[in-house]
Amino acid sequence: MVKITGxxxxxxxxxxxxxxxxxxxxxxAIYTAGDLLTKEAQISITTGxxxxxxxxxxxxxxxxxxxTGYLANNIRTYRTGALTAESSSEAEYSAALEGGSERKAGVSARSFAGKTSPYGPSKAKQGPVRVEFGDSSTAARPFMQPAADKTRPKAQRLVQEAVKRVVKGGTL
Structure with a gap:
């Protein structure tokens, strides 16, 4: 006879x-991981x-x-669901910095918010590079993807630790 215990x-x-x-x-844990990504991106912009x-x-x-601080101050983390969070930069020119951009002379630059002008999305100092004469191109200056790459191992550990805590019967 076999006795099952536990x-x-x-x-x-x-x-x-x-x-x-x-x-x-x-x-x-997922929201905390997103917040870590946000902080890492902000630090990469402001350091030095x-x-x-x-x-x-x-x-x-x-x-x-x-x-001006506009870019770093507009990176946020939102809880988008029970098991999802999003870290994103809400500065209008974030995508151009992250991936680079090219604009041709005489062509209005399109903002990522959908507004256009002959000077690009914004004339404000914190706006994207203005097209004034000739060709203008901005090489990529990524800040979100490197932050995600750097924080990914810590994010995975946070989730693993959360699962272990619940399995053992504890919470934060």
Whole structure:
């Protein structure tokens, strides 16, 4: 005769894996991971940057250097579902910095918010590079993807730890 031990404890663990506590804990971990990405992107922009008249643009391929603070201050994390979060930059020119852009002379630049003008999406100092004479191109200065790459291992650990906590019967 075979005696099975631990059946009740195992059944309780399986119930916790499927339960609301798992969704809540993993959801918290995912949001925290998104917030880590946001902070890392902000740090990559602001570290070593000089604002004002002594501002120097970053080299192509490096994160943009902070000038007005608009870019760094408009990176946010939102909870988009029970198990999803989104970290995004809401500055109008973020996509152009992240992936690079090209604009031809005499052609209105299109903003990522859908507004156009002969000078690009915004005449404000924090707006994208203005097209004034001839061709203008902006090489990529990524800040979100490198931040995601850097924080990914920590994000995975946070989720794994949340699952382990729930399986063992604990919460944050």
């Amino acid at each position: 059946q009740k404890a195992h059944k309780a663990r399986l119930k916790r894996i499927r339960g609301a506590a798992m969704i809540a804990e993993v959801g918290k 940057a000089v604002s004002g008249k002594n501002h120097v643009a970053s080299d192509p391929g490096d994160a943009p250097n902070n000038d």
